[in-house]
Amino acid sequence: MNDTFLKACRGEPTDYTPIWMMRQAGRYLPEYQKVRSGRTFLELCKTPELCVEVTLQPVDILGMDAAILFSDILIPMEAMGLELEFLEGRGPFFPQTVRDRATLDRLIIPDPDESMGFVMETVRLLRKELKVPLIGFAGAPFTCATYLIEGGSSKVFWETKKMMFTDPDLFHGLLEKITRCTTAYLLAQAGAGAQALQLFDSWAGILAPSDFEACALPYVKRIIADLKPTGLPIIYFANNGATLLEYSAASGADVIGLDWRINIGDAIRRVGDKAVQGNLDPLALLLPADRLRVRIKNLLDDAQAAKGHIFNLGHGIHQFTPPEQARIAVDAVHELSRR
């Protein structure tokens, strides 16, 4: 069992810097595309044997030091009672948005083992196969709420901010309910065998710091506090969140995820006594091998001051990335960080 990743999360010494990549089980891998072809994304998410197969691929093919459960942050939102579709090339789509009290009141807090049993089954099956730690995950409440309010992804998040600024009771009522669902969902993943848990706050970066502090962070804190008894390392990743780092560090998370927009050394000074995860620009994987290695070396050097460092990209790996470039990065991190 390779537990380098878990040691780095806890700030313990490691022989080398562990690496995994957000969205590492994904479209850039031909092996993934083979499994995905002929079925919808949601069918794949709900078939444990196939989720296991694609979760294992980047570990087996590229040598990642951790696996992340193959799923989607919106699975528990569907379980709350909202119809969810994934439109080819357009992303997630909720035909019924949540913009009034009556719709909010109809949302349920699902029993995760009942309505999302396929996820826990995937976790259990994976633990039998994996030689590296398994990361479970969920979306952070603010991010999940944006999808329910907008009905999908958005550019300016007009409806989300309109609700936040003009109907704070409704807005906080929604985040409250998502928070309860998310906590139960992550506790169930922990119960099934997940060995670390990551909260993805993909859209936190659209908020001014004062709004983040008032409208997003309290729910993240509550979830993390409720997960503490599991003893699992918690990773909090606020995408585009360089101006929110002091708040993120106060979330209670053990590891702070970083996007690529900040020098990792600056970020480490700001998060203090925390492990960090990140933060290569995903498109820097296109660099020629020699320059990619130099860039990785600089990043590893800048990260030396961290209490713990897990190498990762600053965002999900892009679907057009040649897998051999990801392999060069994995090997470079392992070789250049060896103590």
Next chain:
Amino acid sequence: MNDTFLKACRGEPTDYTPIWMMRQAGRYLPEYQKVRSGRTFLELCKTPELCVEVTLQPVDILGMDAAILFSDILIPMEAMGLELEFLEGRGPFFPQTVRDRATLDRLIIPDPDESMGFVMETVRLLRKELKVPLIGFAGAPFTCATYLIEGGSSKVFWETKKMMFTDPDLFHGLLEKITRCTTAYLLAQAGAGAQALQLFDSWAGILAPSDFEACALPYVKRIIADLKPTGLPIIYFANNGATLLEYSAASGADVIGLDWRINIGDAIRRVGDKAVQGNLDPLALLLPADRLRVRIKNLLDDAQAAKGHIFNLGHGIHQFTPPEQARIAVDAVHELSRR
């Protein structure tokens, strides 16, 4: 003549904090929509009398302390020899992208008075009408380059970063050429009577700090250095650039524009002895009047340490904003900042 804006740019004492809003001449104003209807966006941009009319509207209707030339950052890119279209609901589109040396070599450095005479004519006409200072502007070279390389707007800027990471000679050749065009264009605006100049780096925020420093900032610095002899205040706005502030401050600009993702007090500590411009979340204009006033008061308080402060939004005003909310903000800034 109300020169409060110019004084604030120079860090001189003012009776109150001046305010203008990015994209203040725009679709949220019914008066603008009336002028725009029945003609294309580019037709509007190229008709000086109409540009004058829409530039004046927010000053007359809302009481802004500065006017910004109505135009588009891609006008000089068209003048370099590339066909430009604006597709309804999809934004700018260049049918011919710039991704190879032959296409780059065909781009010309236009004589601004010849090929963009309509802009200089607008500037001259505006100066006869305006009782507040007139801001001229251009896109920063990196931002302009992304449109030429991608052929329009983008989400991940795959082609831009691919060129930057795999063909740096071609990439820097393109930025070099855009820089020469931009400098000549801004000097012509200054010659026609613009009283301040703003460089919009709308996409700088997609870059890691080291890439920004190597691939975007040098061209901004060069333009600003070449504009210094005009004596006009220069504003540099790197959108989503909170992690780039130290670099932005080193650009040579007199005023640093701030988006809403950072507390303005923190930003002021980081840019040092510079005036700042910003930074209310454009969607916070939706707040009920009493809460909007509190938010503006807090922002003004946090900005007290600045060498100079020009109130603005952290991004362009959104097209669905009720104009009366913008009016509340203008009045609140004037009233709450009065010394």
